[in-house]
Amino acid sequence: MGRLKDKVAVITASTSGMALATARLFVEGAYVFITGRRQDALDRASRPSAATSRECRVTGPDAKAMFASLVPRGEIGRPEEIARAALFLASGDSTFVNGAELFVDGGTAQI
Numbered sequence: 001m002g003r004l005k006d007k008v009a010v011i012t013a014s015t016s017g018m019a020l021a022t023a024r025l026f027v028e029g030a031y032v033f034i035t036g037r038r039q040d041a042l043d044r045a046s047r048p049s050a051a052t053s054r055e056c057r058v059t060g061p062d063a064k065a066m067f068a069s070l071v072p073r074g075e076i077g078r079p080e081e082i083a084r085a086a087l088f089l090a091s092g093d094s095t096f097v098n099g100a101e102l103f104v105d106g107g108t109a110q111i
Contacts, residue, residue, distance in 0.1 A: 072107035
């Protein structure tokens with residue numbers, strides 16, 4: 001808690017998915033400004049929520065299983081998992097990280 005104390009984050013297109021998860025995670029101490037095209041979606045996104053995104057919006061009954069089978073971890077990543085990596089990079093915890101690629105893909109880049 002407080003890793004982003006007094007920092008400012010402007011997160012665009014933040015009414016759903018990874019951007020919204022990142023915005024919610026950054027609220028732990030930063031001043032967070034979210035943007036989006038639709039006011040109703042912004043209103044919903046700015047409300048506190050305990051819900052987590054674990055849904056997969058793809059078509060077909062076997063689509064979710066097919067996508068999950070492509071990831072070595074065996075499941076589709078959640079927006080919150082990407083947001084935690086962004087939080088790490090935005091915080092002082094990453095001050096010694098320089099010129100590195102951080103893969104947050106369940107191991108897909110390693111195969």
